[in-house]
Amino acid sequence: MNGFINITEDIFYVGVNDRETAIFENLWPLDKGVSYNSYIIRDKKNVLVDTVKINKFSVFIEKIRNLLNGEDIDYLVINHMEPDHSGSIQEILEEFPNMKIIGNKKTFEFLNDLYGIQKNLYEVKDGDEIDLGEHKLKFYMTPMVHWPETMMTYETKSKILFTGDAFGGFGSLDGGIFDDEVNLDFFEDEIRRYYSNIVGKYSPMVQRALKKLSDVDIKIIAATHGPVWRKHPERIIEKYDRWSKYESEEGVVIIYGSMYGNTEKMADHLARKIAEQGIKNIKVINASKTHLSHIINEIWRFKGVMLGSCTYNTGLFPPMEEIVQWISHTGLKNRVLGIFGTYGWSGGGVSTIEKYAENFKWPIVNESVEAKLSAKEDDLKKLDELAKAMADAVKNN
Numbered sequence: 001m002n003g004f005i006n007i008t009e010d011i012f013y014v015g016v017n018d019r020e021t022a023i024f025e026n027l028w029p030l031d032k033g034v035s036y037n038s039y040i041i042r043d044k045k046n047v048l049v050d051t052v053k054i055n056k057f058s059v060f061i062e063k064i065r066n067l068l069n070g071e072d073i074d075y076l077v078i079n080h081m082e083p084d085h086s087g088s089i090q091e092i093l094e095e096f097p098n099m100k101i102i103g104n105k106k107t108f109e110f111l112n113d114l115y116g117i118q119k120n121l122y123e124v125k126d127g128d129e130i131d132l133g134e135h136k137l138k139f140y141m142t143p144m145v146h147w148p149e150t151m152m153t154y155e156t157k158s159k160i161l162f163t164g165d166a167f168g169g170f171g172s173l174d175g176g177i178f179d180d181e182v183n184l185d186f187f188e189d190e191i192r193r194y195y196s197n198i199v200g201k202y203s204p205m206v207q208r209a210l211k212k213l214s215d216v217d218i219k220i221i222a223a224t225h226g227p228v229w230r231k232h233p234e235r236i237i238e239k240y241d242r243w244s245k246y247e248s249e250e251g252v253v254i255i256y257g258s259m260y261g262n263t264e265k266m267a268d269h270l271a272r273k274i275a276e277q278g279i280k281n282i283k284v285i286n287a288s289k290t291h292l293s294h295i296i297n298e299i300w301r302f303k304g305v306m307l308g309s310c311t312y313n314t315g316l317f318p319p320m321e322e323i324v325q326w327i328s329h330t331g332l333k334n335r336v337l338g339i340f341g342t343y344g345w346s347g348g349g350v351s352t353i354e355k356y357a358e359n360f361k362w363p364i365v366n367e368s369v370e371a372k373l374s375a376k377e378d379d380l381k382k383l384d385e386l387a388k389a390m391a392d393a394v395k396n397n
């Protein structure tokens with residue numbers, strides 16, 4: 001995907017793929033890469049919407065040069081200042097020194113803090129409009145989706161909403177860039193992973209932004225990562241609405257930490273018993289081998305969450321500690337919880353999960369099951385009850 005791509009007759013995709021960076025924000029695995037999306041509107045005034053991470057600048061600028069064929073860029077719109085989008089601003093400014101930078105007050109504060117740029121600024125406020133000739137841009141402030149300066153830009157002729165990171169996801173754009181050209185199952189999963197890992201903590205602000213945009217006639221959603229939604233923009237808006245309302249699918253994710261397999265056996269027993277109750281979506285995840293990023297994605301997806309840990313040095317098995325801390329921090333609501341685990345002498349695994357769970361404020365479906373070293377007949381009976389209670393709780397979703 002080397003050239004620019006038409007979105008409309010005069011609006012173009014000039015984004016790039018990054019298949020080199022292994023972990024996004026030095027935190028989240030990029031198993032299938034990521035795209036940094038950027039767009040150009042050609043009119044009496046040419047506009048560039050967002051830039052790309054600096055490691056891909058040479059590919060980016062080649063596309064822009066090919067498209068503009070010597071013409072200038074008059075405006076750069078910065079919807080979001082995170083360096084995977086703002087990283088090329090200085091270099092773009094060197095190439096187009098007359099360009100004015102459009103952003104809000106907070107954008108310019110960050111622009112100065114990160115790059116020392118103080119000139120050529122064009123400040124916009126909520127609802128402001130700029131005429132480009134045939135096209136008009138309207139700006140919507142959407143603070144804390146997921147940084148304080150985040151805003152969205154609506155182009156009124158083609159009714160495109162440039163949304164910044166909102167509605168974006170992991171995964172490079174391998175040929176297809178539009179929702180009707182790509183495998184949507186893959187991208188929806190990666191968009192949920194992006195949402196739950198990065199944006200989810202700010203769900204109330206996402207809800208506020210969605211309400212603000214509810215009267216806007218949106219034909220195309222163009223985010224800074226992932227596909228451009230031209231066929232069914234309503235589909236991704238609906239998903240975002242559900243995720244940010246903490247809605248879930250019927251299903252259970254069972255996450256366990258186990259050194260010698262006894263806690264794992266309890267997880268498998270629970271999974272079988274839940275399946276016998278007719279629940280089809282069940283995922284059993286080994287916390288030691290699965291990155292937190294993917295675990296968060298499953299927790300955001302399913303109604304039922306079961307956490308199991310062996311006891312390790314009087315407390316939780318370390319990979320489980322990371323998970324319960326994350327749940328405490330994120331504010332995710334409307335889940336139901338089950339707890340299980342093992343111990344050898346004084347215990348500490350199950351009781352530590354229970355302590356964290358006080359912060360989650362999720363209903364606990366039945367009493368925790370804690371087995372001494374390995375689950376025996378009595379423990380298995382208790383696990384059966386726990387499984388039944390969990391299945392019942394997720395069925396009433």
Ligand SMILES: Cc1cc2nc3c(=O)[nH]c(=O)nc-3n(C[C@H](O)[C@H](O)[C@H](O)COP(=O)(O)O)c2cc1C
Binds near residue numbers: 374
């Ligand atoms: C390194 C290590 C530390 C442990 N620390 C404790 C502990 O502090 N308190 C306790 O009750 N059991 C402790 N245990 C016992 C385990 O919790 C117990 O063996 C449990 O059955 C392990 O479950 P698993 O087979 O799922 O790994 C420890 C075991 C190991 C190997």
